[in-house]
Amino acid sequence: MTPADPTNIRVILATDCGSTTTKAILIELVDGVYRQTHRGEAPTTVEAPFADVTLGVINAVTEVQELAGRRLVSGEGRILRPATATEGCDIYISTSSAGGGLQMMVAGVVREMTAESAKRAALGAGAIVMDVIASNDRRRPHEQIQRIRELRPDIMLISGGVDGGTTTHVVQIAELIAPAKPKPRFGSEYTLPIVYAGNRDAAPLVRNVIKEGFALTVVDNLRPVLERENLGPARDAIHDLFLEHVMAHAPGYDKLMMWTDAPIVPTPAAVGDILQTIASRQGINVVGVDIGGATTDVFSVFDSTFNRTVSANLGMSYSIANVCAEAGMANVLRWVPFDMDERELRNRVKNKMIRPTTIPQTLEALVFEQAVAREALRLAYAQHKEFATTLRGVQQQRTVGDTFSQDASGRTIVDSMKLGLLVASGGVLSHAPRMHQTAMMLVDAFEPEGFTTLAKDSIFMMPHLGVLAQVHPQASLEVFDRDCLIHLGACIAPRGAGKAGRPCFRFSIRTGDREESGEMLYGDLRLVPLGERETAIVIIDPERGFDCGGGPGKRVEREVRGGTVGMILDARGRPLVVPTARDASREMVERWGAALGLYPELAPLLTRHS
Amino acid sequence: MSGAYTPGLRVTARTRHQVRRLLPIPGEVLIKVGDRVEARQVVAHTFMPGDITPLNLAKQLSMPPADVPECMLKKEGERVEPGEVLARTKGIFGRFRTEYKVAVAGTIESISSVTGQVIIRGAELPVQVLAYLAGRAIEIAPREGCVIESDVSFVQGIFGIGGEAFGQIRLACEAHDQDLTGARITPDMKDCIVVGGARVSHEALERARGVGAAAIVSGGIDDQDLERFLGYALGVAITGSERVGLTVVVTEGFGQIAMAERTFTLMASRQGADAAVNGTTQIRAGVMRPEVVIPWSRAEAVDEHGPGTTRGGLEIGAPVRVIRDPYFGAIGTVTGLPPEPQVLPSGSRARVLQVTLTTGDGAIIPRANVELIEG
Numbered sequence: 002m003t004p005a006d007p008t009n010i011r012v013i014l015a016t017d018c019g020s021t022t023t024k025a026i027l028i029e030l031v032d033g034v035y036r037q038t039h040r041g042e043a044p045t046t047v048e049a050p051f052a053d054v055t056l057g058v059i060n061a062v063t064e065v066q067e068l069a070g071r072r073l074v075s076g077e078g079r080i081l082r083p084a085t086a087t088e089g090c091d092i093y094i095s096t097s098s099a100g101g102g103l104q105m106m107v108a109g110v111v112r113e114m115t116a117e118s119a120k121r122a123a124l125g126a127g128a129i130v131m132d133v134i135a136s137n138d139r140r141r142p143h144e145q146i147q148r149i150r151e152l153r154p155d156i157m158l159i160s161g162g163v164d165g166g167t168t169t170h171v172v173q174i175a176e177l178i179a180p181a182k183p184k185p186r187f188g189s190e191y192t193l194p195i196v197y198a199g200n201r202d203a204a205p206l207v208r209n210v211i212k213e214g215f216a217l218t219v220v221d222n223l224r225p226v227l228e229r230e231n232l233g234p235a236r237d238a239i240h241d242l243f244l245e246h247v248m249a250h251a252p253g254y255d256k257l258m259m260w261t262d263a264p265i266v267p268t269p270a271a272v273g274d275i276l277q278t279i280a281s282r283q284g285i286n287v288v289g290v291d292i293g294g295a296t297t298d299v300f301s302v303f304d305s306t307f308n309r310t311v312s313a314n315l316g317m318s319y320s321i322a323n324v325c326a327e328a329g330m331a332n333v334l335r336w337v338p339f340d341m342d343e344r345e346l347r348n349r350v351k352n353k354m355i356r357p358t359t360i361p362q363t364l365e366a367l368v369f370e371q372a373v374a375r376e377a378l379r380l381a382y383a384q385h386k387e388f389a390t391t392l393r394g395v396q397q398q399r400t401v402g403d404t405f406s407q408d409a410s411g412r413t414i415v416d417s418m419k420l421g422l423l424v425a426s427g428g429v430l431s432h433a434p435r436m437h438q439t440a441m442m443l444v445d446a447f448e449p450e451g452f453t454t455l456a457k458d459s460i461f462m463m464p465h466l467g468v469l470a471q472v473h474p475q476a477s478l479e480v481f482d483r484d485c486l487i488h489l490g491a492c493i494a495p496r497g498a499g500k501a502g503r504p505c506f507r508f509s510i511r512t513g514d515r516e517e518s519g520e521m522l523y524g525d526l527r528l529v530p531l532g533e534r535e536t537a538i539v540i541i542d543p544e545r546g547f548d549c550g551g552g553p554g555k556r557v558e559r560e561v562r563g564g565t566v567g568m569i570l571d572a573r574g575r576p577l578v579v580p581t582a583r584d585a586s587r588e589m590v591e592r593w594g595a596a597l598g599l600y601p602e603l604a605p606l607l608t609r610h611s
Numbered sequence: 612m613s614g615a616y617t618p619g620l621r622v623t624a625r626t627r628h629q630v631r632r633l634l635p636i637p638g639e640v641l642i643k644v645g646d647r648v649e650a651r652q653v654v655a656h657t658f659m660p661g662d663i664t665p666l667n668l669a670k671q672l673s674m675p676p677a678d679v680p681e682c683m684l685k686k687e688g689e690r691v692e693p694g695e696v697l698a699r700t701k702g703i704f705g706r707f708r709t710e711y712k713v714a715v716a717g718t719i720e721s722i723s724s725v726t727g728q729v730i731i732r733g734a735e736l737p738v739q740v741l742a743y744l745a746g747r748a749i750e751i752a753p754r755e756g757c758v759i760e761s762d763v764s765f766v767q768g769i770f771g772i773g774g775e776a777f778g779q780i781r782l783a784c785e786a787h788d789q790d791l792t793g794a795r796i797t798p799d800m801k802d803c804i805v806v807g808g809a810r811v812s813h814e815a816l817e818r819a820r821g822v823g824a825a826a827i828v829s830g831g832i833d834d835q836d837l838e839r840f841l842g843y844a845l846g847v848a849i850t851g852s853e854r855v856g857l858t859v860v861v862t863e864g865f866g867q868i869a870m871a872e873r874t875f876t877l878m879a880s881r882q883g884a885d886a887a888v889n890g891t892t893q894i895r896a897g898v899m900r901p902e903v904v905i906p907w908s909r910a911e912a913v914d915e916h917g918p919g920t921t922r923g924g925l926e927i928g929a930p931v932r933v934i935r936d937p938y939f940g941a942i943g944t945v946t947g948l949p950p951e952p953q954v955l956p957s958g959s960r961a962r963v964l965q966v967t968l969t970t971g972d973g974a975i976i977p978r979a980n981v982e983l984i985e986g
Contacts, residue, residue, distance in 0.1 A: 355864060
């Protein structure tokens with residue numbers, strides 16, 4: 002666990018132990034720059050009959066070893082260190098979400114205040130929040146106790162009260178938790194860790210209540226005053242307990258922890274770390290999304306404030322039926338430019354749910370899956386916006402000047418107009434046959450406004466780079482920029498609504514060797530080629546009522562970076578309105594698809610369907 | 612990841628099968644190694660701590676929380692019965708006293724002078740674990756549970772609802788591709804595990820529930836019918852806790868699909884045998900599939916065991932079932948395994964295999980979209 006001197010590091014090995022797959026990447030110093038050179042993967046081995054996570058790690062690393070022609074695993078099945086010219090690595094790091102990741106339950110006094118701050122702390126630490134208990138969550142005490150008894154969390158977090166405030170309510174919460182005797186996920190011998198991060202005056206009283214059968218850790222209040230959150234100490238305590246208790250009970254992790262040069266971090270926490278690093282280095286606001294089979298994680302950094310949400314049952318395989326149920330089949334089908342039999346479709350969705358590893362073979366199946374993805378992403382982003390807010394419960398001091406700008410507390414801090422970079426990851430986005438499809442899934446679901454760069458994480462490398470940033474920030478950033486992100490291009494979309502076919506904005510695009518200008522009509526979508534290493538100066542003159550970042554009707558000039566897709570001029574308005582009436586949406590979606598070249602092979606199918 | 616195809620569901624006429632039966636919390640194991648047990652026999656039991664009733668006496672009696680302990684007429688650890696006076700205020704000069712009568716029975720677990728809250732713990736809740744599998748105990752984990760072993764016919768389904776159920780195997784269809792309609796359910800199927808062929812209809816489910824059948828096992832089910840039967844739409848495939856009066860196991864999937872012929876033939880060959888069925892399905896890390904377990908009686912049990920758990924790889928000549936459209940449900944034999952990924956009609960690149968379907972047609976299918984037919 003003693004990392005080598007950063008200046009002497011040439012070879013870095015990183016693994017991410019996921020629920021189903023363990024991924025390994027090799028990073029090497031090539032011509033003075035850190036590059037990701039090889040990758041390998043193998044099934045994760047935390048469950049019977051293997052029950053040792055290091056087996057999967059060694060298998061994945063062995064694949065890297067074979068591809069790289071560099072021996073990384075010793076005859077005894079250990080990772081070789083330090084690096085020589087032909088073998089070993091200088092640093093080995095790992096993240097983990099195996100076994101369903103870190104599952105937590107949080108409790109606070111007031112749902113919208115301390116309980117919400119506690120939830121933010123747990124999510125920021127990379128946890129899945131199973132439930133939030135609060136004095137005012139509209140459940141009666143015996144219902145709360147029943148819920149606590151049913152769930153089997155890895156860790157609990159209790160908060161409540163500002164420092165120096167009343168102690169009664171938070172002690173009352175503790176009094177519910179203690180006799181409920183929540184059972185941890187891992188076996189009856191395991192002592193459930195509880196983090197207390199509430200009113201410091203109540204800490205001795207809470208200690209008095211939560212005694213036997215729990216491992217209580219008391220840290221600084223995560224909401225010491227109403228106006229400020231202090232999530233760091235609670236988050237650090239969660240990470241420590243994750244390693245000491247949760248990981249130590251997962252099969253093989255005791256060994257893995259000895260191997261790594263930095264503490265093992267929950268995968269989502271590592272993604273959060275790298276996005277925060279990027280936002281701070283580049284001075285931009287960032288949104289990242291990772292859509293998986295069961296869940297969708299959304300990360301955002303707006304004005305240096307980090308937020309993460311996990312939409313537990315919005316995913317593309319295990320949870321696909323839930324996406325269709327939550328969004329409604331009509332909302333899914335509005336993205337599909339041909340008719341499908343609803344009864345058959347419902348059966349198809351359920352068959353994907355019960356056989357989650359299957360892939361779309363036909364183009365119709367792909368179009369439908371990408372339609373579901375749009376809705377899953379849209380719902381997950383809506384949940385994220387609702388959660389990522391200014392602190393609730395803070396009294397606003399107003400002056401006469403504020404009369405016309407009364408910002409309420411608890412408003413979302415996610416402002417799509419201020420978004421600089423939107424990063425996609427997860428199977429349906431990463432493995433789409435055409436990058437254009439990835440870009441449009443992002444645009445349709447997130448509705449970026451103004452100028453937004455679109456990118457995707459090439460091989461879900463962000464977790465590795467998040468941990469690497471802790472031990473070698475330079476290597477992490479170099480690999481992030483050169484190998485991790487694939488720049489898809491940019492989306493330029495004014496905010497506002499208009500009438501179809503009426504002018505929306507004029508544009509002028511200047512690149513090194515060409516100049517182009519024109520007008521976009523409301524409802525239109527257009528793709529302007531702009532290569533991966535190209536930039537362009539773009540001037541947008543929006544019509545009255547449309548805002549592209551400079552204010553309604555105001556000209557905006559920006560430098561735009563290209564990508565594998567190019568520059569998307571989006572005059573469909575914001576918020577984006579796609580009708581659920583089949584005839585209207587079919588024509589619209591078909592036209593947009595043609596403009597972007599989303600499914601070039603679809604035309605014969607459309608003829609067939611019509 | 613070259614082996615990233617779906618392993619097939621297990622369907623075997625005879626295999627030695629073990630089940631681990633554990634208590635949720637430590638308790639008492641009632642059998643010992645070597646004991647023969649019946650499926651419905653209780654093999655371990657324990658008591659869960661009782662339900663909790665919190666009472667805020669400070670609020671109820673309008674007094675400061677700190678005064679609650681001295682107003683209590685019962686101490687921590689003492690029992691209370693409904694209607695009993697739990698606390699009495701001091702009143703003014705001993706008069707105008709207010710009392711609080713408890714509405715639940717239980718034991719006083721704690722009295723808080725900080726919040727004025729009194730916690731009453733109800734009677735312990737008994738928890739029993741049944742053997743589930745008729746057979747012999749081969750291992751005992753003291754205070755935790757046991758492992759039961761038996762020679763069985765074993766059928767794994769793809770999806771189910773409802774928990775464990777027991778009954779005799781009873782065929783309701785004559786062929787594997789015959790739909791299980793309501794008309795095929797008869798009153799004498801009470802307490803039976805009813806085996807259908809292809810799709811089970813909503814009417815059949817309702818009739819089976821009506822006559823008191825223990826379970827239904829069939830090839831397919833329409834999502835719409837399942838939703839009507841459950842009364843809600845299923846969002847994620849984590850099932851087993853439904854209390855709908857019937858356990859349902861689907862062997863192939865959703866839609867109009869016939870039960871695999873081999874599965875149906877096996878079930879037919881065990882008609883009349885006592886069986887256990889569990890609809891519990893969990894399709895996440897630690898995947899659980901529903902199952903039908905049909906023990907052989909001791910007289911029938913012999914030392915020979917079929918190939919059972921032997922699993923070959925995906926190789927030329929291997930029988931496979933297609934598990935996604937456009938060939939969903941089709942059965943065939945692998946005729947080619949091109950090593951290089953190919954472009955699919957969807958535009959994706961994926962590793963594929965060539966198959967000759969039972970219809971005689973050839974098809975190219977992504978490897979991820981087939982499962983091995985295992986036995």
